[in-house]
Amino acid sequence: MTLLASAVATYGLRIVLITLVPAHRLPAVLRRGLPHLAPAALAGLVATALAGHAGPGALVAPGPTHLALAVAGLVAWRFRNPALPVLAAVVVAVAWEVLS
Template sequence: MTLFFAAVATHGLRTVLITLVPAHRLPAVLRRGLPHLAPAALAGLIVTALVGHAGPLALVVPGPTHLALAAAGLVAWRFRNPALPVLAAVAVAIVVEVLS
């Protein structure tokens, strides 16, 4: 039930901010930072996925997540398509899971 209310609150907040405060009405300083918001959020998610409960040492000890992220990085660099790296990472993660 808590998750449901959190989802409703998040969706409501997003809707209100998008409709009441469109990007063109934001101050110039905030507008310049908007293109960096998605990569920063994605980087936070990636680091959280890598570290997990293992702590900072998980960043330097290679594991299946590192392999999936490396595959995603190579596919992103080669094809410049936002969907293909995700598919590559999922495919590598599935193969590693099946083989282990």
């Protein structure tokens, strides 16, 4: 029941913010920050996935995930395409698993 209530609240908040407060009506300071919102959220998800249950120390200990992220970062920087870095990271992760 709690999960359902949370989902309804989240969905309702999104609908209200999208319909009642469109981006063109936001203050200029907030509009300048909107393009950075998605990458920041993605970075938070990646950091959480990297640390997992091992804690923050897992973020500095090198491993196969760091290699995959480095390759994905280079591909993203070079090609500016959101799909290619994901594909590159998956290829590196699968190759690491096969070779080790």
